[in-house]
Amino acid sequence: xxxxxxxxxxxxxxxxxxxxxxxxxxxxxxALIVDYGHNGTKTDTFRGFCGHKLHDVxxxxxxxxxxxxxxxxxxxxxxxxxxxxxxxxxQQDFLKNMGIDLRLQxxxxxxxxxxxxxxxxxxxxxxxxxxxxxxxxxFFALLPHNxxxxxxxxxxxxxxxxxxxPVAGFGELLWK
Numbered sequence: 001x002x003x004x005x006x007x008x009x010x011x012x013x014x015x016x017x018x019x020x021x022x023x024x025x026x027x028x029x030x031a032l033i034v035d036y037g038h039n040g041t042k043t044d045t046f047r048g049f050c051g052h053k054l055h056d057v058x059x060x061x062x063x064x065x066x067x068x069x070x071x072x073x074x075x076x077x078x079x080x081x082x083x084x085x086x087x088x089x090x091q092q093d094f095l096k097n098m099g100i101d102l103r104l105q106x107x108x109x110x111x112x113x114x115x116x117x118x119x120x121x122x123x124x125x126x127x128x129x130x131x132x133x134x135x136x137x138x139f140f141a142l143l144p145h146n147x148x149x150x151x152x153x154x155x156x157x158x159x160x161x162x163x164x165x166p167v168a169g170f171g172e173l174l175w176k
Contacts, residue, residue: 008068017078025082031142037070045069072140084148086141086170092134094169
């Protein structure tokens with residue numbers, strides 16, 4: 001049951017998710033959606049940006065980029081349990097699960113000049129810092145239900161944030 005007094009939704013996003021879910025259910029495959037947003041916890045995220053700064057959406061119409069956060073709980077509902085949904089999880093967690101720390105170590109070991117080293121570290125910080133992209137962007141996936149089957153048992157029939165069956169990026173990366 002919805003407890004917010006108002007919500008922001010993008011009906012076109014719901015239609016796209018329904019079509020993706022139908023296609024994945026019928027043909028297999030997967031979808032990975034990356035955007036800034038929330039899991040049904042926010043309201044009033046509509047805003048404008050001009051020159052990378054917040055801008056009043058009613059001042060000088062047409063001069064700002066308009067945006068609103070994605071409500072991933074809405075996308076999950078729009079999948080209508082046709083497919084399994086994973087996430088949303090923060091970009092920081094997804095990239096850690098994909099091995100970004102190890103990749104950075106390898107790159108730093110092989111770089112000779114300080115300019116490139118600094119660029120690598122600054123890029124890593126931008127991607128991983130929770131106050132920057134690491135906390136603002138979320139990863140959300142649609143998969144066929146049978147992708148989450150292990151030993152003949154379905155794990156979490158339609159939505160999961162923790163998995164016993166490995167799905168790249170959505171579980172901790174284990175090196176053997």
